Amino acid sequence: MIKRISKWLSPPLFAGDEENTAQARLINRVGVFFALLLITGGFFFVPFFSDRPLESLTAIFTLLIIYVVSRWLLFKGRVQASGALLSCAAWLTWVGFSFLSGGVSSPFMFTVLAATVTISLLLDWRFGLFFTFAAILICLQIAFVQQAGLIPPSFFEISPLSTWFIFTMTLVFIAGLTNLILSEAELEPAFGALLDACGAAPGPLVLVGNEVGLGIVPENALARRFRDEAGRLHQRLAAIADRVVLTVAGLPMTVKECR
Numbered sequence: 001m002i003k004r005i006s007k008w009l010s011p012p013l014f015a016g017d018e019e020n021t022a023q024a025r026l027i028n029r030v031g032v033f034f035a036l037l038l039i040t041g042g043f044f045f046v047p048f049f050s051d052r053p054l055e056s057l058t059a060i061f062t063l064l065i066i067y068v069v070s071r072w073l074l075f076k077g078r079v080q081a082s083g084a085l086l087s088c089a090a091w092l093t094w095v096g097f098s099f100l101s102g103g104v105s106s107p108f109m110f111t112v113l114a115a116t117v118t119i120s121l122l123l124d125w126r127f128g129l130f131f132t133f134a135a136i137l138i139c140l141q142i143a144f145v146q147q148a149g150l151i152p153p154s155f156f157e158i159s160p161l162s163t164w165f166i167f168t169m170t171l172v173f174i175a176g177l178t179n180l181i182l183s184e185a186e187l188e189p190a191f192g193a194l195l196d197a198c199g200a201a202p203g204p205l206v207l208v209g210n211e212v213g214l215g216i217v218p219e220n221a222l223a224r225r226f227r228d229e230a231g232r233l234h235q236r237l238a239a240i241a242d243r244v245v246l247t248v249a250g251l252p253m254t255v256k257e258c259r
Helices: 001-009 018-050 052-076 081-098 108-122 125-147 162-183 187-202 220-241
Strands: 243-248 251-256
Touching: 018 052, 018 081, 018 108, 018 162, 052 081, 081 108, 081 125, 108 125, 108 162, 162 187
Parallel strands: none
Antiparallel strands: 243 251
């Protein structure tokens, strides 16, 4: 049973298309994380914090169905469509919840922020820019309505404990998403582009980097990856450089010099 679940949750592999495979792996992990948070909300938020459990459960169930459809698109090779469906559906849902639970003062504004960040990180930067401006303008319109005394309908009454729960789940999602994005980032295309640019430079080129391998081994996995990737990049740059200088305590020591 556990193997079946693990296999079902595994991302698709696209032979000969490393970029699509890497993007699918990232969207898959974000989607699984998102689904786990929704399930957590169903088990804890609905029975203990929500004043409208049926409506809240319906919204969670709807988002879970959208997640399943998103996975189906992912395995059909529609990687961008999968990420767009999942993140945009979540964005629209949270905007609606915000409007129905106090407007700009609603704690669901936290979730709008999380959905906007997700779109910016998962999709093309133009999508991220569009939804960022859309979130700002929609919130501004709601704020003007509230400022004029036309209070949006408070369909959901949010208690202080509910606000705490929503904030906590949103914070966990953003922190987890950021770590996922950074840990899954494909650096090789950027490294290759930098090395090609150095080789094609028409004149003298000076690059400055930090030495990160002489200290302790970082405790954090992301920090260890940064140290390792920076070290490998330095090695590759040093291999094509005419001159390499290591500076310690302000004293330059020539490590390599081609004459």
